[in-house]
Each structure stands twice: as C-alpha cells, then as structure tokens.
Amino acid sequence: MNTWSTWRDATHRALYGSGGFYLRPEGPAGHFRTSVHASPLFAGALAWLARAAGLRTVVDVGAGRGELLVALRRIDPALALHGVDVAARPEALPPSIGWSAEVPGDVSALLVANEWLDNVPVDVVEVDAHGVPRIVEVEPGTGRERLGAEASGTDAAWLDRWWPLKGAEPGLRAEVGVPRDEAWAAAVGALSSGIAVAIDYGHERASRPLFGTLAGYRQGRAVPPVPDGTCDVTSHVAVDAIAAAGEAAGATGTTHLTQRTALRALGVSGARPPYELARSDPRRYLTALREAGEAGELTAREGLGSFRWMVQGVQTEVPALV
Numbered sequence: 001m002n003t004w005s006t007w008r009d010a011t012h013r014a015l016y017g018s019g020g021f022y023l024r025p026e027g028p029a030g031h032f033r034t035s036v037h038a039s040p041l042f043a044g045a046l047a048w049l050a051r052a053a054g055l056r057t058v059v060d061v062g063a064g065r066g067e068l069l070v071a072l073r074r075i076d077p078a079l080a081l082h083g084v085d086v087a088a089r090p091e092a093l094p095p096s097i098g099w100s101a102e103v104p105g106d107v108s109a110l111l112v113a114n115e116w117l118d119n120v121p122v123d124v125v126e127v128d129a130h131g132v133p134r135i136v137e138v139e140p141g142t143g144r145e146r147l148g149a150e151a152s153g154t155d156a157a158w159l160d161r162w163w164p165l166k167g168a169e170p171g172l173r174a175e176v177g178v179p180r181d182e183a184w185a186a187a188v189g190a191l192s193s194g195i196a197v198a199i200d201y202g203h204e205r206a207s208r209p210l211f212g213t214l215a216g217y218r219q220g221r222a223v224p225p226v227p228d229g230t231c232d233v234t235s236h237v238a239v240d241a242i243a244a245a246g247e248a249a250g251a252t253g254t255t256h257l258t259q260r261t262a263l264r265a266l267g268v269s270g271a272r273p274p275y276e277l278a279r280s281d282p283r284r285y286l287t288a289l290r291e292a293g294e295a296g297e298l299t300a301r302e303g304l305g306s307f308r309w310m311v312q313g314v315q316t317e318v319p320a321l322v
Contacts, residue, residue: 003139003140004137004138004139004146004148005137005138005139005140006123006124006135006136006137006138006148007121007122007123007124007136007137007138007214007227007233008121008122008123008179009121010138010140010227011121011122011227011233012121013140013227013229014140014227014228014229014233015119015121015229015232015233016086017229019229020229021229021230021231021232021233022086022087022119022232023086023087033220034114034115034304035114035199035259035298035304035307036064036067036068036071036114037067038294038297038298038304039291039294039295039297039298040071040074040075041263041268041291041294041295041298042068042071042263042268042298043068043071043072043074043075044075044267044268045262045263045266045267045268046058046068046072046110046112046197046266047072047075047076047079048266048267049110049195049197049266049319049321049322050076050079050110050195051076052319052321053110053194053195053313053316053317053318053319054316055108055109055110055194055195055316056078056079056080057079057080057081057082057107057108057109057110057194058072058079058080058081058082058109058110058111058112059082059083059084059103059104059107059109059110059111059112060081060082060083060084060112060114061084061085061103061111061112061113061116061187062084062085062113062114062115062116062119063083063084063085063099064085064087065087065090066083066090066092066093066097066099068112068114069081069082069083069093069097070093070094070097073094073096073097080098081096081097081098082097082098082099082100082104082107082109083097083098083099083100084099084100084101084102084103084104085099085101086101103186103187103190104190105190106190106192107190107191107192107194108191108192108193108194108316109191109194110194110195110197111187111188111190111191111194111195111196111197112197112199113184113187113196113197113198113199113200114199114200115199115200116198116200117180117183117184117198117200117237117242118200118201118234118235118236118237119232119234120179120180120183121179121233122175122176122177122178122179122180122235123135123136123151123155123175123176124136124173124174124175124176124212124214124235125151125155125159125165125173125174125175125176126147126171126172126173127165127168127169127170127171127172127173128147128170129170131166131167131168131170132150132166133150133151133156133159133165133166133168133174134147134148134149134150134151135147135148135149135150135151135155136148136173138227140226140227140228141226141228142226143224143225143226143227143228151176154178155176155178158176158177158178158181158241159174159176161241162177162205162238162240162241163175163176163177163205163208163238171211172210172211173210173211173212173214174208174212175212175213175214175235175236175238177237177238177241177242180237180238180241180242181241181242181244181245182245184196184198184242184245184246184249185245185246185248185249186249188245188246188249188250188251188312188314189249189250191314191315192314192315193314193315193316194313194314194315194316195311195312195313195314195316195318195319196246196251196311196312196313196314197309197310197311197312198237198239198242198308198309198310199259199307199308199309199310200236200237200239200307200308201213201236201237201306201307201308202236202237202238202239202307202308202310203236203237203238203239204238204239204240205238205240208238209236212235213235213236214233214234214235215233215234215235216231216232216233216234217231217232217234218230218231218232237308239256239308239310242310243256243310243312246310246312247312250314250315251312251313251314252312252313252314253311253312253313253317253318254310254311254312255309255310255311255312255318255322256308256309256310256311257308257309257311257322258305258306258307258308258309259298259299259304259305259306259307259308259309260299260300260301260305260306261309262309262311262322263295263298263299263305264299265321265322266321266322268295268298268299269295270292270295270296270298270299271292272292309322
C-alpha cells in the first residue's frame, strides 16, 4: 500500500498490523542481539534488583518470545513471571509464566521494559523553509517522504516542552514522544507498588540529535527505514520526557544511569578471573572467563553499555545500589 501516511500510522501497520514485522514467526531474536540474548548475566542482574527491592514478581513489557522470562525462571524459580506483548503467547513458554497483551493491573512487581519504548510508533516532524515544524508523511512501500500539516495540539505542546523547533533551521527534525509518554505512564500506573525500569537508547533535551534518530534494521544490519513490514522501524527515546510521564502517573525516585553503570552496580563487573584459578579449578576458570566476556559485551561503552536505564519507584524506594 503506497498511500501517504504519517510515520506513526505507517510504522504501527508495518510492525504490528496483519503480517507485521514483530508478529513474524522468528520474532525479534531473528534480527537483533539484545542484552537478553547476549548473556544470562543480564537476567541475573534484574533478578538481583527485584530481590533488593523486596519484589517477588517480574513483569516484562515487550517480552518478544519470552527469552528474558525463561532466563529469570532458571535463575530464580521462586519468581512470579509475566510477559506482555502484542504477539501471541509463545508455544514453548512454561505454563507457570503468565502472558497478556496489556500490563496486568494492581500488581506489585519489578516492571522491565527492555527495548520496548523505541518501538512504540511516533510521528516525525521537520522544520520547513519558514521555520515551522510540520508532520512528515511517508509512502509506506517506498519510504519516500513529504511534509504535511503543521504540528499542532498535543504534538506541538510536547515539542515546545521537550524538543523545541519553532524558528529552527530548515531541515531539522524530531520524533514526537507523546505515544511513548502515554505508554510508559500507563505501565507505571498499572503497578500498585514496585520498581519500573525502562532500558533503551535515549537522549535528553540538552543533547537532542539535530536530525532525529529514525532508523531501520533487518537481520542485524542497518537498512533504510521503510515501513513496509520487512524491517524494524525505530527511534531513540526522550528519556527525560518518559521520566516526567512516569512521575505524573505516581512514580518517584527517578534515577538515570547508563547500562554500564547499572549492571556494574548489580554485580556484573566483567573482571577477568585470576589466572591461578586455571590451575586449581580449570572448569570454574573457563566459566568465569566466559562470563567476563559476556559482561564485557553487556557493558561496552560503544555498545550495549551505552543504553540508558531510567529507574522509578511506585510506593517503593529505589534500591540504593542503583
């Protein structure tokens, strides 16, 4: 279908419509290597965070095919686990793990949104020759763009507060984060108590990218962001805006960290084991060496370690270790 559309509508159809990218059999793991796939140390760190906060339930929002939940079950079988995703419940998921399309309400839990918000579709705006931010329209089958109507209403108010563009240089762009703020506020609002953690590539008002971050990915490679259902269409998250949305929904104690800092605080150090261990316990040494390599990938400054963690409490104090 080549009818012109906003990026938000076109992306929603491409990712979550009939036959959409995220509903395909291979799931996200068929195209991306996330922290969950890199090492069980990631799940172990989240289990540690849940224990530190006194929580016995973990809700994984944007759960994909349930990989994080299965890893958590292996690490701590006593945890109550629940996945949230628009995709159908994975057939191989253990029956003890819950699954739904919406965040369950009135639950006390560690709520984890790992690379979820970047795939909540948003509109894109571009400054025209007169300094006016206008909604960018896209032809879904080709990725061609044109400028549509001026940004107005809620979108314009969000831009004024979080990503000001009025009177800016022509060609500058932004992604309007209103749907992500609403999605995060709804997730936080579903908790009766607990800790909510959003993990994603992100930016703040003082360092917004001049031309936005709209991108496409397929089978681990960057491709043009064409919303035709054959690739992921994503953009980075305005983490300060979602933090404010969470606070408006009742969250407190907001903490911003990089994944490198967060995982190190949660015991993922990446330190190489002492060589003497190779002589006294070779098997343990090889295990520790493998874990050091996995920890290095999870905390790499130019890779997964640069992800932003935004941590908030709901009627629960954020543990001091983060």
